[in-house]
Amino acid sequence: MTETIHIVGAGLAGLSAAVALSESGTRVVLHEAAKAAGGRCRSYRDAALGLDIDNGNHLLLSGNHAAMGYLRRTGGLGAVSVAPDASFDFVDLRNGESWRLRPNAGRLPWWVLVPSRRVPGTRAAEYLAPLSLLKADPGASIGEAMACEGPLWEKLWRPILVAILNTEAEAGAAGLAARVLRETLGAGGTACRPMVATGGLSAAFVDPALARLRAQGAEIRFGTRLRALQIEEGRVAAALFADGEIALGREDRIVLAVPPWVAAEILPGLSVPTEHRAIVNAHFAAEAAPGRPPILGIVGGVAEWLFAYPGRLSVTISAADRLLDMPREDLAAAIWREIAPLAGRGGSPLPPWQIVREKRATFAATPAMDALRPGAATHLANLVLAGDWTATGLPATIEGAIRSGMAAASLLQRNSGAPGDVVARA
């Protein structure tokens, strides 16, 4: 009998598990509740703007090696632009000051000794502050592990940590921040080159993966919502979808790659992070004036990061729960007032806009929520978990989601040949 692996959820975790498993010749069926794949990392046509937009601007760094590997394997790398070097433009709206942060390529961070490469008015020694995150106790918050004050905190560490964790920086888990910093800034500028899916998230992360899966014979089902699992003798005997039931044979297995609140409904008693943080994106049908940076960090305003795409300006605001109740029109107008001059469009009237508020964009990357994240293996013999909220050691990011899918796939592969049992040797 041939083994089938059912993957539930076609976000990046499910897609990365599916790609890894189908590459190894396993029969894969991917089930997705929505009409399209990509989950929290997808593109769609926005009628108000008349443009294709992403649900949110996604920034990766070249040190995100699992994401790079996934893009190479699926053929999506061509839809991503990777900056030739690590260079980050910032502006402080409080005094108009602007600067460009330029870490050098190698691991030895000599750039902190060169005033023109660092934040104005800061000293080299201040750049060592995050080293204390690397030595922090497990379970420590950033506020407990490092000094959260001073100009460099305000102009560099806070904005970076909020973007990495999507959580108020002081409350964030020191261990999660340390892991990201170690793999990016700590690995030198070569690992910090910004990567953006300029042609849209789906063109880079979703469509090529689906094409590859189809070419490998995987079955992909959309509009199929998993409602429940039928458990018998410690294993999943059947998966109950909205459109019907699928019985699992002795050798069949299942990867649950759905968001944490869905996983907890389907597997009562499963430990999952329960607090989330919002991300707000504002999109404007306007183009930056020539010479403006493609990505701009904004300090001291409502907007945090401004992305300039052809024909579109997009703003990201992380840990944005405070903005969820603000009227959309007011929010769009406030953000446009801030960014129009930065994009060389000062004085222009508000162009067509769209506000996208993802209320549960990611789990809150606090020590308490991090402690609730489960590993890939479960108490059920033929079921494993994937998702950015599982215990990847990273915050909820594309890199974490892709690694979680790979971890689920390798757990299943390590145990292949032991029908239906992925726990015993996990």
Ligand SMILES: Cc1cc2nc3c(=O)[nH]c(=O)nc-3n(C[C@H](O)[C@H](O)[C@H](O)COP(=O)(O)OP(=O)(O)OC[C@H]3O[C@@H](n4cnc5c(N)ncnc54)[C@H](O)[C@@H]3O)c2cc1C
């Ligand atoms: C606005 C925004 C901005 C972000 N910015 C960045 C960034 O700059 N950099 C970065 O690295 N990360 C960023 N992230 C995080 C990143 O998008 C996520 O970590 C990643 O996409 C999560 O993938 P996932 O597969 O774990 O989960 P999801 O994408 O949530 O996938 C789960 C899938 O399961 C499906 N599903 C749910 N219930 C069922 C069911 N019952 N049956 C079948 N299918 C079901 C869903 O429809 C979905 O497709 C951002 C996220 C958001 C929302």
